[in-house]
Amino acid sequence: MTTEEVLDLFRESGALLEGHFILSSGLRSPVFLQKARVFMHPAKAEKLCRALAAKIREAGYGDVSQIVSPAVGGIIPGYETARHMSVPAIYTERVNGVFELRRGFELAPGEKVIVVEDIVSTGVSIRECIEAIRKTGANVVAAACLIDRSGGEADVGVPLVSLVQYKVSAYPADALPPELAAIPAVKPGSRGLT
Numbered sequence: 001m002t003t004e005e006v007l008d009l010f011r012e013s014g015a016l017l018e019g020h021f022i023l024s025s026g027l028r029s030p031v032f033l034q035k036a037r038v039f040m041h042p043a044k045a046e047k048l049c050r051a052l053a054a055k056i057r058e059a060g061y062g063d064v065s066q067i068v069s070p071a072v073g074g075i076i077p078g079y080e081t082a083r084h085m086s087v088p089a090i091y092t093e094r095v096n097g098v099f100e101l102r103r104g105f106e107l108a109p110g111e112k113v114i115v116v117e118d119i120v121s122t123g124v125s126i127r128e129c130i131e132a133i134r135k136t137g138a139n140v141v142a143a144a145c146l147i148d149r150s151g152g153e154a155d156v157g158v159p160l161v162s163l164v165q166y167k168v169s170a171y172p173a174d175a176l177p178p179e180l181a182a183i184p185a186v187k188p189g190s191r192g193l194t
Contacts, residue, residue, distance in 0.1 A: 001047075001048070001051045001163060001164065002164070003164040003165070003166055006048065006146070006147065006163060006164045006166075007164075007166065009038055009044050009047070009048065010033060010035075010037075010038055012044075013037040013038045013040075013041060013044060014034075014037050015033060015034045015035060015036075015037035015038045016031070016033060016034075017031070017032040017033075017034055017188070018030060018031060018032075019032070019183055019186060020180050020183035020184060020185045020186065021185065021186055021187070021188060022173075022185050022186065022187040023121050023170060024073075024121070024124075024125070025121050025122040025124055025170070026172075026173070027121065027122070027170035027171060027172060027173075028170065028171050028172070028173055028176055028180060028185060029168055029169060029170045029171070030168075030169060030179075030180055031168045031169075032186075032188055033119050033147060033149065033168075034188060035073065035077075035118045035119060035146070039076045039077070045076060045077070045080050046080060048077070048080075048146050048163065049077055049080035049081040049083070049084060049146075050080075050084045051163055052077070052081050052084075052116070052144055052145075052146060052161075052163045053081050053084035053085045054084075055144070055161055055162075055163055056081070056085065056114065056142070056144050056161050057085075059142070059159070059161045061114055061141055061142040061144075061159075061161065062085065063112065064085070064087060064112045064113050064114045064141060065087060065088075065111050065112060065113065066082070066087055066088045066089070066090060066107065066111065066113045067079075067081060067082040067085065067087060067088070067089045067090070067113065067114055067115075067116050068089075068090055068091065068092060068107070068113050068114075068115050068116075068129060068133055068140075069089065069090075069091045069092070069115065069116050069117060069129070070091065070092055070099060070115070070117060070125040070126065070128065070129040071091045071092060071093045071094070073117065073118040073119070073125070074091060074115075074116055074117045074118055074125070074129075075091050076118075077116055077117070077118050077145075077146055078090075078091060078116040078117075081116045081144070082116070089116075090105040090107075091105070092128075092129050092132045092133070098128070098132070099128045099129050099131070099132040100132050100135075101132065101136065106136070107133060107136040107137070107138035108136075108137070108138065109136070109137030109138065110137060110138070110139060111137075111138040111139065112138075112139050112141050113133060113138050113139070113140055113141070114140070114141055114142050114143065114144060115129050115130060115133070115140055115142075115143040115144070115156075115158075116143070116144050116145070117129075117143065117144070117145045117146075118145065118146055118147075119145060119146060119147045119148075119149055120145045120147070120148045120149065120150060120154050120156065120160065120162070121149050121150060121154065121168075121170060122150065122154055123150070123154035123155055123156035123157075123160075126143045126145075126156040126157075126160075127156055127157050130143070130156070130157055130158065140158050141158065141159075142158050142159040142160070142161055143156045143158050143159070143160050143161070144160070144161040144162070144163075145160065145161075145162050145163070146162070146163045146164075147162065147163065147164055147165075147166050148160065148162035148164070148165045148166070149165075149166050149167065149168045149170075150165075150167070151165050151166070151167030152165050
C-alpha cells in the first residue's frame, strides 16, 4: 500500500485529525492519527494488517513463532497481522508503569518474535515492550508498525518495518510554533491507562 492509500483509509474513517495534540510521547503535534477510528472497521484493519504482514515477510522477518504487541494500541494490529502470518498474537501490559507479559502469555528462551505496534512516533512503547520480551530470553528479530510518523528517525533498538512512513512535525511543549501554541491542546492517546 502507498502512503496515500493508507492515509485515505484514515481520512475515510475520520481518523486523520488536525489541531493541537499531546502525543503519548509527550510531544505536541498539529496532526493526530486516531487509529481506533480505523480499527473499528474490521475490513480496513484487515487490509492494513495484511499489507503489513506482506511487508514483514518481504523484509525477511516472516520466520517468527509469535507476534508481541504493546497494549493498548498494538493489540488489534498485532492480532490481525499475526492472523495473516499464521502465528499467535500476545501482548504486554503496563504493571506499575512497566510492560510485562500477563494472562498466561509466555515466551521461550531463544524464541524468535517480532513486535507489532500501531503507530511509531519516538519508539518508546516498542523499546519498553522489547525490554519485557528480552527478560524472558526470547529474541526480538524486528519490530513493525502501520505508520512510522518519525519518517524513519525513531530508534526502536531493532530493525523497524513500517507499512508507510509519514513524517509529521512534533515539538516539545516548551518549543511550540506560535500557530500551534495558539490552539488548546488535547490528549487523545492511551498512554497512562492502567
